[in-house]
Amino acid sequence: MTVSVTRHDWAPADVMALFNMPFNDLLFRAQTVHREHFNPNRVQVSTLLSIKTGACPEDCKYCPQSGHYNTGLEKEKLLEVQKVLDEATAAKNIGATRFCMGAAWKHPSEKDMPYVLEMVRGVRAMGLETCMTLGKLTKEQTAALADAGLDYYNHNLDTSPEFYGNIITTRTYGDRLETLAYVRDAGMKICSGGILGLGESVEDRAGLLIQLANLPEHPESVPINMLVKVKGTPLENEADVDPFDFIRTLAVARIMMPKSHVRLSAGREQMNEQTQSLAFFAGANSIFYGERLLTTANPQAGKDMRLFERLGIKPEEREEHDDEVHQAAIEQALMEQRDSALISNAAAG
Numbered sequence: 401m402t403v404s405v406t407r408h409d410w411a412p413a414d415v416m417a418l419f420n421m422p423f424n425d426l427l428f429r430a431q432t433v434h435r436e437h438f439n440p441n442r443v444q445v446s447t448l449l450s451i452k453t454g455a456c457p458e459d460c461k462y463c464p465q466s467g468h469y470n471t472g473l474e475k476e477k478l479l480e481v482q483k484v485l486d487e488a489t490a491a492k493n494i495g496a497t498r499f500c501m502g503a504a505w506k507h508p509s510e511k512d513m514p515y516v517l518e519m520v521r522g523v524r525a526m527g528l529e530t531c532m533t534l535g536k537l538t539k540e541q542t543a544a545l546a547d548a549g550l551d552y553y554n555h556n557l558d559t560s561p562e563f564y565g566n567i568i569t570t571r572t573y574g575d576r577l578e579t580l581a582y583v584r585d586a587g588m589k590i591c592s593g594g595i596l597g598l599g600e601s602v603e604d605r606a607g608l609l610i611q612l613a614n615l616p617e618h619p620e621s622v623p624i625n626m627l628v629k630v631k632g633t634p635l636e637n638e639a640d641v642d643p644f645d646f647i648r649t650l651a652v653a654r655i656m657m658p659k660s661h662v663r664l665s666a667g668r669e670q671m672n673e674q675t676q677s678l679a680f681f682a683g684a685n686s687i688f689y690g691e692r693l694l695t696t697a698n699p700q701a702g703k704d705m706r707l708f709e710r711l712g713i714k715p716e717e718r719e720e721h722d723d724e725v726h727q728a729a730i731e732q733a734l735m736e737q738r739d740s741a742l743i744s745n746a747a748a749g
């Protein structure tokens with residue numbers, strides 16, 4: 401019997417009914433839906449890099465990079481393309497399959513676009529999936545990113561439309577929906593999710609998931625972040641979210657968007673391994689991998705690999721592109737890896 405349905409007409413009462421299910425019933429249902437579409441023992445791994453850090457003109461109350469708050473963060477201008485490619489190589493070497501580049505901008509400037517496009521082309525040629533999060537986009541910028549071969553654009557809705565004004569006043573919810581529509585129209589995949597722990601109610605969590613699931617197509621990737629409380633931000637003393645409520649939200653996201661990758665996103669450094677393993681059971685099947693998120697800490701790669709081993713989880717292979725140029729780049733990278741292994745074997749023996 402098929403348990404999952406792909407719907408775009410979720411109403412608040414339907415979603416609150418899921419949130420109010422007994423925990424075990426909810427997790428069983430989420431895991432059943434998960435198994436209809438995914439191998440439950442595979443988790444997608446993405447590595448993040450901040451390509452432009454701090455002094456952001458937006459006032460997102462959770463964010464250490466907002467120029468409105470003093471968090472003591474060292475600002476950095478846009479990284480050089482070669483530095484970004486070096487970091488992508490390091491991410492590939494620890495086993496990441498997607499490289500996500502984030503900039504603390506309201507929107508990209510025309511002056512920065514050529515560098516950003518070069519980063520996309522360079523990272524893609526290494527055989528990694530590419531993702532960027534650069535703030536609001538114009539139609540033209542979106543088309544240029546798609547032409548350069550960007551696979552995913554991350555732009556989060558963060559919370560419900562009703563609660564949003566308590567957290568951000570410098571960019572509207574409508575602006576975010578417009579950027580997501582441009583990304584979809586340009587043929588790229590969407591990564592969009594939100595944050596828990598902002599002081600929102602369960603109804604707001606349901607409201608966020610309704611906005612995401614009622615989009616014309618579900619986002620391919622849905623990051624659910626747990627607030628990382630950073631000193632100097634207005635939310636530094638916000639109350640902790642009950643870990644079971646966090647897990648419930650992942651489970652409801654899995655049920656509402658059965659074919660999407662749901663990412664257990666920021667906040668894993670503050671979470672124990674039992675909570676993370678319950679998150680995977682609830683249907684989360686993607687993580688940020690590598691010791692840094694954008695500006696805050698994430699678990700060490702070795703620690704995550706040991707957890708995967710203990711749980712019998714393997715990192716998911718990257719999705720293949722049918723694009724021949726890209727395939728050629730992958731084969732080239734494999735040949736180079738083989739050559740360097742032969743050279744080091746020869747040197748050793």
Ligand code: SAM
Nearest residue numbers: 462463503504505533535556625626627628666
């Ligand atoms: N500046 C771009 C934007 O906001 O569109 C991209 C980068 S921004 C850091 C991406 C997302 O990271 C935010 O939408 C938010 O969901 C998440 N985020 C930022 N600070 C966070 C924190 N302290 N804890 C958890 N998630 C956070």
Ligand code: DTB
Nearest residue numbers: 502533623665666693694695696
């Ligand atoms: C997302 O949803 N979470 C990531 C990514 N998309 C860009 C960012 C998390 C940032 C956490 C705080 C920091 O490290 O600055």
Ligand code: SF4
Nearest residue numbers: 456458460463466504
């Ligand atoms: Fe700027 Fe993004 Fe942080 Fe908001 S979340 S302050 S837009 S970097």
